[in-house]
Amino acid sequence: MQPMRKMRGNMPVKAIVVIGETVLSFPEMCHSCGGCMEVCPEKAITETGRELGVIERGSKNGLEFVHGKLRVGEAMSPPLIRKVREYARPEALTIIDAPPGTSCPVITSMKGTDFVLLVTEPTPFGLHDLKLAVGAVNILNIPCGLIINRSDMGDDKVNIYAEKENLPILMEIPFDRKIAEAYSRGEMIVDVMPEWKEKFLELHHQIEEMSFHKNH
Amino acid sequence: MGKIAVSCEEPSLDSNIDPRFGRAAGFLIVDPDTLDFSYVDNGSSQAMSQGAGIQAAENVFRSGVKVVLTGYVGPKAFQSLSAAGIDIGQNLENITVRQAIEKFKAGEVNMATAPNRMGHSA
Numbered sequence: 001m002q003p004m005r006k007m008r009g010n011m012p013v014k015a016i017v018v019i020g021e022t023v024l025s026f027p028e029m030c031h032s033c034g035g036c037m038e039v040c041p042e043k044a045i046t047e048t049g050r051e052l053g054v055i056e057r058g059s060k061n062g063l064e065f066v067h068g069k070l071r072v073g074e075a076m077s078p079p080l081i082r083k084v085r086e087y088a089r090p091e092a093l094t095i096i097d098a099p100p101g102t103s104c105p106v107i108t109s110m111k112g113t114d115f116v117l118l119v120t121e122p123t124p125f126g127l128h129d130l131k132l133a134v135g136a137v138n139i140l141n142i143p144c145g146l147i148i149n150r151s152d153m154g155d156d157k158v159n160i161y162a163e164k165e166n167l168p169i170l171m172e173i174p175f176d177r178k179i180a181e182a183y184s185r186g187e188m189i190v191d192v193m194p195e196w197k198e199k200f201l202e203l204h205h206q207i208e209e210m211s212f213h214k215n216h
Numbered sequence: 217m218g219k220i221a222v223s224c225e226e227p228s229l230d231s232n233i234d235p236r237f238g239r240a241a242g243f244l245i246v247d248p249d250t251l252d253f254s255y256v257d258n259g260s261s262q263a264m265s266q267g268a269g270i271q272a273a274e275n276v277f278r279s280g281v282k283v284v285l286t287g288y289v290g291p292k293a294f295q296s297l298s299a300a301g302i303d304i305g306q307n308l309e310n311i312t313v314r315q316a317i318e319k320f321k322a323g324e325v326n327m328a329t330a331p332n333r334m335g336h337s338a
Contacts, residue, residue, distance in 0.1 A: 014267030014292075019277050019300040026292055029267055075266060 028075055053080045057087070064092075078108040085109075100129065102136040110137065114211035116144040117170070122154035127161060134165065143210045147203075150175040168210070171203050217248045218282035220320065221302075222313045227255035229314040235287025237306075238269030244313050245279045248321055251314075254279075269293025276302065285316045285325060294331035304328040 015029040016036060027050055037045045053070040066087040068080040085108075088094040098109035110116055116137045120130040130146075137144045146162055151172035162169050173179070182192040190197045208214060223240035224231040229251060234240035243256040256279050261271040269289070273296035276284055284297060285305040297304055305325035308316050319325050 014264075014270040017270050017274060017296055019274065019296055022299040024296060024299050026267075026270065026295075029270075029292075 028073075031076065032079065052076070055080075055084055055087075077105045081105055081108045100133075102132045106133075107136065107140070110140055110142060113142060114213040115207050116140075116142050117147060117207065118144055118167075119147045119149055120158055121150050122148055122156065122158045124155075124157070126154070127158050130158065130161070134167065143212055145170040145207065145210060147171045147173065149173050168206075170206055171199060217321075219280060220246050220248055220283045220285060220317060221256070221276045221279060221281040222246060222316050223258075223284075223286040224313050229253065229317075230312050233285070233287065233308050233311055233313055233316050235309040237284070237286040237289045238272045238293050240272065240286065243272075243276055243279065243284075245281060246313065246317055248317055251317070267292070270296050273297045273300065273302075276300075283320070285320055288333040289328065289331050290333045291331045294328070306332050 015026050015031075017024045017026070030050075032047075034047070037043075037047065051071060052074055053068050055066060055068050057064070057066045059065060064087075066084055068077075068084040070077050070080055085096070088096075096109050096113065098106050100106070118130060118133055118137070120126045134144070145168045146158075147170060148158060152174040159169065161167075178193060179189055182189060190200055221243040223234040223237050223242075224244045225234045225241050226232075227242060227244065229244065229246070231244070234242075239262050240258050241262070242258045244253050245256060246253045256275055258272055258275055261268040261275065264271060269292050273293050276297070277300045281302060283303045283305065285308055287306060287309045289297070289304055289306050294304065304327065305316075305320055306328045307326065308319070311319070316325070
């Protein structure tokens with residue numbers, strides 16, 4: 001059992017446990033680091049696949065869409081996110097919709113991108129999470145800018161913070177029932193309110209100017 | 217009678233039982249006959265994002281107990297403790313370690329046959 005203990009000691013997560021003379025494995029805890037195969041002197045451990053979720057694809061009006069659906073009960077989404085990102089074509093503009101926060105799925109979504117567009121709200125809660133997100137983006141050293149959603153609510157503390165941190169506010173979207181209604185029907189803001197089309201084109205232009213790709 | 221591990225908030229017989237098994241602050245390892253005890257810190261499990269119950273089960277196993285008294289045990293901790301041949305008394309809450317031991321000795325603790333908490337996902 002000694003080599004087994006050695007293996008356990010090497011493991012970053014609790015996927016293999018040795019209790020007395022019993023060895024237990026918890027497949028859903030495995031991060032596929034391969035460390036256990038590396039240290040097992042008997043070469044008793046082999047690798048196998050496990051379904052984390054499914055990837056679905058579609059297209060409309062020349063836009064390609066890919067998403068991953070995590071298996072219900074699955075604890076880890078980054079491996080699935082990496083698989084979805086493999087579908088990105090380097091020559092095409094790729095927009096990745098990341099979850100909120102600063103957890104592993106967010107980092108996995110942002111890593112290696114040319115620009116991070118942070119969408120926030122002008123509320124204490126929005127500002128709190130924005131500061132954390134900006135901290136993560138700065139560590140990854142990716143250019144970023146802000147969109148303030150529901151910009152006519154809350155207070156001006158996000159604007160003050162943005163100015164202090166030298167974060168460009170690229171767009172402000174007011175709280176508008178028409179936008180919410182369109183969204184709830186799965187329609188895009190630019191289709192329902194054509195006056196926004198110009199603003200989004202300008203946003204795209206600004207992002208291109210600021211992007212890592214452009215400046216390196 | 218073999219030694220008993222009780223999940224607790226502080227290293228004392230008069231500490232409240234910590235109802236969380238995996239993320240308990242620590243375990244009091246008690247001799248139910250003499251009430252002599254030692255303390256096993258579980259702080260390293262509290263800091264884990266996942267797998268706290270499994271690590272806590274390892275900590276408890278190493279102390280050589282045959283019985284655990286606690287509040288809630290998740291599926292992985294339950295599987296680990298079962299593999300170790302450790303009996304689990306669960307659903308204990310809002311009582312002290314001393315009271316939990318007395319209840320156990322009086323046969324008033326229901327011994328678990330299944331986990332009573334869902335696992336957590338991150």
